[in-house]
Amino acid sequence: MKVLLISANTEQINVPVMPLGLACVKQAVEQAGHRVLVLNLMSPTDTQTRLDPALLEFQPEVIGVSVRNIDDQSMRQARFLLPAVKEVVDICRKATAAPIVLGGAGYSIFPQAALFYLGADIGIQGEGEGALVELLTRLEKKQNLEKIPGLFLRDQPGQVPDASNWKKPAQYPLPIPDSTLTVHPDFKPESVWLPFQTRRGCPMGCSYCSTAAIEGRRLRKRPLDAVISALQRYVAAGFDQFFITDNTFNFPLSYAKAFCREIIRRGLKIKWQAILYPLGVDAELVDLLARSGCVQVSLGFESGAAVILKQMNKRFSPRTVMKISELLKARGIRRMGFLLLGGPGETRETVMESLAFAEKLAPEMLRFTVGIRIYPHTALERTARSENLILPEDDLLLPRFFLQKELSEWLPEKALEWANIHPDWIFS
Numbered sequence: 001m002k003v004l005l006i007s008a009n010t011e012q013i014n015v016p017v018m019p020l021g022l023a024c025v026k027q028a029v030e031q032a033g034h035r036v037l038v039l040n041l042m043s044p045t046d047t048q049t050r051l052d053p054a055l056l057e058f059q060p061e062v063i064g065v066s067v068r069n070i071d072d073q074s075m076r077q078a079r080f081l082l083p084a085v086k087e088v089v090d091i092c093r094k095a096t097a098a099p100i101v102l103g104g105a106g107y108s109i110f111p112q113a114a115l116f117y118l119g120a121d122i123g124i125q126g127e128g129e130g131a132l133v134e135l136l137t138r139l140e141k142k143q144n145l146e147k148i149p150g151l152f153l154r155d156q157p158g159q160v161p162d163a164s165n166w167k168k169p170a171q172y173p174l175p176i177p178d179s180t181l182t183v184h185p186d187f188k189p190e191s192v193w194l195p196f197q198t199r200r201g202c203p204m205g206c207s208y209c210s211t212a213a214i215e216g217r218r219l220r221k222r223p224l225d226a227v228i229s230a231l232q233r234y235v236a237a238g239f240d241q242f243f244i245t246d247n248t249f250n251f252p253l254s255y256a257k258a259f260c261r262e263i264i265r266r267g268l269k270i271k272w273q274a275i276l277y278p279l280g281v282d283a284e285l286v287d288l289l290a291r292s293g294c295v296q297v298s299l300g301f302e303s304g305a306a307v308i309l310k311q312m313n314k315r316f317s318p319r320t321v322m323k324i325s326e327l328l329k330a331r332g333i334r335r336m337g338f339l340l341l342g343g344p345g346e347t348r349e350t351v352m353e354s355l356a357f358a359e360k361l362a363p364e365m366l367r368f369t370v371g372i373r374i375y376p377h378t379a380l381e382r383t384a385r386s387e388n389l390i391l392p393e394d395d396l397l398l399p400r401f402f403l404q405k406e407l408s409e410w411l412p413e414k415a416l417e418w419a420n421i422h423p424d425w426i427f428s
Contacts, residue, residue, distance in 0.1 A: 001136050003029055004060035004098075006051075007040045008085045009068040017042075020195035020245065021104055021128065022066045023175035028129035031173055034136055038180045047087055055095040062136060063092050064128075066104035067114065074428045075371030075401040076412065081106075082117060082397075089118045101135065103128040108214045109375055111152045113395040123152040126214065127200075129172040169200050169222045174230040177237035193243035193273060194234065198227045198259060202247040204277065206302075207312045207379035208343065208372050208402075211247055219248075221255055228262045235268055242272040249274035249297075250281055260288035271295050278324050279316040286327040296334035296364075299325065303339065304357025305350035311343065313379065318357055325361050337361060339368035342403040342411055344383050351411060355418050358425075366425045370415050371401035 005026055007019035019040060026036050037058045041050055054060075065088060072079045092100055100120040107114050111125040122145075124131045131150050138145055145151060175181065181194060199221040202211045231242070250256045263270070273296045274289075289297070301321040303309050309316065328335050339358055341351055358366055374384050376396050384390050384402050394400065403411070419427035 001061045001140055002035045002058060003037070003062045003064060003136065004054055004058055005029075005036060005038045005064045005066070006088060006092075007038070007042065007066050007068075008088045009066070010042050010084060017068065018181045018192070018195050019066055019068070020175070020181070020197060021068075022064075023178075023180040024172060025064065025066075025103070025128045025132055026180055027173045027175045028133055029136065032133045032136065040180070041088070047084070048091060051088065051091050052095070055092065060096065060098050062101060062139065063096070063098050064101045064103060064132065065089060065092075065118075065120065067102055067107035067118075068104050070106045070110065070114070070397065071373070071399040072428075073373045073399075074369060075373075075399075075403065076369070076428060078399045078401075080398060082114070086118050089120055093119065099139070101132065103132070105214045109210045110395065110397045111150075113397040115152055115154055117397060119154075121154055124148075125150040125152065126216065127172070169197075169220050170226070174222070174226060177234045177239060193241045194239050195245050196231065196234075196242045196272075197245045198222055198249075199246050199255070203251075204248065204315065205313055205379075207383075208340070208375065209378065210375040213375070213377060215247070219251060221252075224255070224258055224262060227259065228266060228268075231263070231268060231270070232266065235270060240270050242270060244272060244274040247275060248277040250276050250279075250285060253280050253282075253285065257285055257288055260285075260292040260294075263292040264288070268293070273297065275300065276324070277316075278321045281324045281327070283327055286324075286331050286333070289328075290331040290333055294333055296336060297328060298336045298338070299328075299363065300338045301361075303341075303350070304354035304361075308343065308345055308350050308354070311345040312340075322357075322361060325363065334365075335361075335363035337363035337366040339366065340372050341368060341415065342370050342407055343372045343380070344402065344404070346404050346407060348407070348410065351407070351414065355414075359422070364424060366422070367428060368415065368419075368425065369428055370411050371403040374400045374402055 005022055007022050026038055030036050039054050067085055069081050071081055089100055099122060102120045102123040107123060108125045111123050115123040131148055134148050200215045201219045203217050203219055270293045272294050275298045278299055278301055302312060304318050306317055325335055339354055374381050374396055380402055390400050415427050419425045
């Protein structure tokens with residue numbers, strides 16, 4: 001079948017983001033024998049101009065639309081991003097009768113609500129490599145679509161897939177270094193970090209986090225040799241800056257260390273970034289990070305108050321964060337810190353404790369927000385509903401935030417005050 005895959009993301013909330021998930025799906029669909037055309041809409045050209053030639057000349061039999069972001073997660077200046085995706089779906093709908101299939105990280109958090117809002121025909125929650133290939137096979141043979149893992153139909157209620165539907169990443173091919181993972185030449189090369197994933201899933205269960213809906217709670221690693229060999233192919237193709245998208249790069253610690261050692265052993269001259277969960281990071285790992293080319297880590301400590309960390313179901317203490325931060329600083333690895341202020345249990349005292357902690361930590365950059373985005377099937381959602389902060393029928397697709405009522409006026413002003421005196425702090 002002829003399959004048009006569209007990356008509908010046009011936002012650069014932090015930096016230009018390459019469609020890694022779509023590239024993985026493309027590789028799987030091509031290996032299954034289908035003809036694929038990929039369209040990345042992150043460019044200065046308007047949507048209609050980009051879509052028309054692909055729809056009219058390629059004549060797709062199935063259209064896949066990847067939805068990365070629902071909103072910008074900022075209560076201060078909330079932006080709902082789906083209208084632009086709906087424009088993509090509407091243009092496709094007018095030009096062709098091909099079924100439109102939604103997927104991607106953002107879609108997976110709201111599989112039924114986003115499907116109705118965007119007016120597509122089918123949605124795939126979670127990993128799309130296996131599910132889309134199975135869907136194409138059944139469409140081609142005109143078979144029933146029931147019981148495809150993660151599949152949602154607009155005219156039938158879907159079910160959230162259970163853990164048995166999350167496959168081992170080794171069963172799916174890593175994407176090849178082709179034009180799918182490149183950007184428009186107007187973007188500065190130094191601003192582009194190629195996304196790369198070595199494992200999926202996160203078992204930590206932070207109170208506000210949506211990762212479980214996207215990747216599942218079971219941590220699943222790709223074979224290390226396949227990972228490093230893929231990196232070598234990208235380097236040979238001219239890429240040398242990578243962002244490791246694993247939610248918890250340092251879990252398991254042995255795998256993270258082996259990854260670094262293999263980069264060193266094979267002599268890969270790359271720069272890379274990763275996301276560290278501030279627990280179980282030792283001096284040996286930090287040394288390996290530095291020697292293998294890691295130049296920056298995202299250190300998601302979220303709060304500097306122990307009581308709030310406990311509310312968030314974090315497994316670390318401020319003292320542990322400080323120790324890890326000092327190890328990273330000593331090896332010249334830049335630290336990007338994060339604070340989420342205003343959640344359950346937050347008080348003026350815990351806010352000031354967090355701000356003082358971040359100031360003492362002194363990361364090279366800090367992003368902080370007031371109010372925490374509420375996602376379905378999280379502890380934060382349950383708390384918000386128990387406190388009647390959201391209506392029972394609210395599906396949360398439109399951005400909703402948790403902010404302690406008694407802090408609603410004081411906290412934004414205090415956050416702005418601290419942002420103004422710290423040039424490396426970004427209040428969003």
